[in-house]
Amino acid sequence: MELVLLLTIFILAIFVGFEIITKVPPTLHTPLMSGSNAISGISIIGALLAAGSQHNQVTTLLGFLAVFFATLNVVGGFMVTNRMLEMFKKKKG
Amino acid sequence: MNPIVTNLAYLLASVLFIFGLKGLTHPRTAVRGNRLGAFGMLIAIVVTLVDRNVMTYQWIIAGLALGTVIGAVMAVKIEMTAMPELVAVFNGFGGVASALVAGAELFRYAHGGTVEVPVTQFAIAAGASGLIGMVTFTGSMIAFIKLRGFAFSGNVKYPGDQVVKALFALACLALIVMIVGDPSGQYELYWYVMLVSAVLGVLVVIPIGGADMPVVITLLNSYSGLAAAATGFVLDNTVLIIAGSLVGASGIILTLIMCKAMNRSLNNVLFGTWGGDAMASVPGADEIYEGKIKATSAEEVAMMLDGLSSVIIVPGYGLAVAQAQHAVRDLANMLKANGTDVKYAIHPVAGRMPGHMNVLLAEADVPYDELVEMDLINPAFAQCDLAIVLGANDVVNPSAREDPTSPIAGMPILDVDYARTVVVIKRSLSPGFAGIPNPLFAKDNTLMFFGDAKQNMLDLIAAIKDA
Numbered sequence: 001m002e003l004v005l006l007l008t009i010f011i012l013a014i015f016v017g018f019e020i021i022t023k024v025p026p027t028l029h030t031p032l033m034s035g036s037n038a039i040s041g042i043s044i045i046g047a048l049l050a051a052g053s054q055h056n057q058v059t060t061l062l063g064f065l066a067v068f069f070a071t072l073n074v075v076g077g078f079m080v081t082n083r084m085l086e087m088f089k090k091k092k093g
Numbered sequence: 094m095n096p097i098v099t100n101l102a103y104l105l106a107s108v109l110f111i112f113g114l115k116g117l118t119h120p121r122t123a124v125r126g127n128r129l130g131a132f133g134m135l136i137a138i139v140v141t142l143v144d145r146n147v148m149t150y151q152w153i154i155a156g157l158a159l160g161t162v163i164g165a166v167m168a169v170k171i172e173m174t175a176m177p178e179l180v181a182v183f184n185g186f187g188g189v190a191s192a193l194v195a196g197a198e199l200f201r202y203a204h205g206g207t208v209e210v211p212v213t214q215f216a217i218a219a220g221a222s223g224l225i226g227m228v229t230f231t232g233s234m235i236a237f238i239k240l241r242g243f244a245f246s247g248n249v250k251y252p253g254d255q256v257v258k259a260l261f262a263l264a265c266l267a268l269i270v271m272i273v274g275d276p277s278g279q280y281e282l283y284w285y286v287m288l289v290s291a292v293l294g295v296l297v298v299i300p301i302g303g304a305d306m307p308v309v310i311t312l313l314n315s316y317s318g319l320a321a322a323a324t325g326f327v328l329d330n331t332v333l334i335i336a337g338s339l340v341g342a343s344g345i346i347l348t349l350i351m352c353k354a355m356n357r358s359l360n361n362v363l364f365g366t367w368g369g370d371a372m373a374s375v376p377g378a379d380e381i382y383e384g385k386i387k388a389t390s391a392e393e394v395a396m397m398l399d400g401l402s403s404v405i406i407v408p409g410y411g412l413a414v415a416q417a418q419h420a421v422r423d424l425a426n427m428l429k430a431n432g433t434d435v436k437y438a439i440h441p442v443a444g445r446m447p448g449h450m451n452v453l454l455a456e457a458d459v460p461y462d463e464l465v466e467m468d469l470i471n472p473a474f475a476q477c478d479l480a481i482v483l484g485a486n487d488v489v490n491p492s493a494r495e496d497p498t499s500p501i502a503g504m505p506i507l508d509v510d511y512a513r514t515v516v517v518i519k520r521s522l523s524p525g526f527a528g529i530p531n532p533l534f535a536k537d538n539t540l541m542f543f544g545d546a547k548q549n550m551l552d553l554i555a556a557i558k559d560a
Contacts, residue, residue, distance in 0.1 A: 013335040017342025023118040029448030036343040040187045040317040042336040043324045045141045046194035052147035062197035064152040070190035071160025078131040079168035087455040088120040
């Protein structure tokens, strides 16, 4: 895809992020951090492609390490966020 | 699989991430929101696994299995009080993953692989990913070590540290420029980019004191998103760019909120010299406290609490350290059973990460609508019978409001000193992170209830039961 197109997506997504995140109440800021953190593990996609590309050993090794770290980030991040949010949910004021 | 189908699936994942974050705008919808985000991630992963470029699965399965097991164990085992450390660590892992992916791509290209984007863009984005990713990684690890209290808990300063940091940053940029000039020939310099950036991450975070960690974690959170976005420019992949920039925006917003709550600029937090000249004008602790401190006991506080109409509890980091959240909840329930209105006043930087107190009190089943933000609760202190300050210090220091020469002058604080009576639960008169005495402790309407936050709460509950 053309660079300008990618930059357009990048900038527009930042605006979307700003609009949504400013509406998150302070009480949920910790889950917001751990949840958005899990989303930043999206580089797992690149990691999977590298680890499975069978191009050469170095790429595979780097890919494997990246898959490991990104998975930790994604699985741990979403699970711990869920655990926190369940605590917020279970009671009514 | 058809690339169009793959890209549509990535688009769906991006939409789910946005809906997921939108869910986090209210406690009722938050659980669902987080699951939508996780579902989006699952879609993105599954679609990638069936991609035609994935030839072999053994390393993928190994990485997925190991990461899942360790990540799940960490997520289940972690104490709620240790959440800032955990977020820091996960953050770092996201950063290093992005840096490794960029390295793998660069290596693949240099050994005859094809790339989807113009080579210059490819190399610049890979360099950015390596730099930001590795700074995020080592910076987060240092933040983790500081938060756990293993080492470097103060602000580690040495002469000329700004120059050293600048040199490392410049070296890193120079290496990236050399790679961009000849990506297939100079790709091996990327390992040095990773190394130099790793050192840079350590150098940037190590001088920053423990109490400024909320800002550091939120900023690194933002960086981990930007590293993922940069990797998106390497791979020509829109879902990485969208997800990365959402996280980047989120981290920056939280960073700015934290800085505002401390009345400091981001620049001052990252590179500032806390203390310095401003500290010279601070009156000595003896001068402020001498002869004016009134200590109290569990029995006395129990008597005072009898029949009050409103009590405001102000939790701080001391509550987290003492794990006093359940004891506080029990006390609040007893007071409420007596007809007293109980609210919690939450300062934005109470604790070690944004929303830290809210999570701890939620763990103890305190309804979230009893937790009131600073701006909303401040007018209520004047009508409040009793304020209990529990392990908070600088965020209730009236010097910020009254003494223009104070190092914390202008920092928004909780106006607890306006309450009819203030009970401060604290181990000693030692200063908070700002290193300055707190005139609140010496006020006429303040009583000091010395001791551990949790133990004092338990004693207080016992005293109320006896009465």
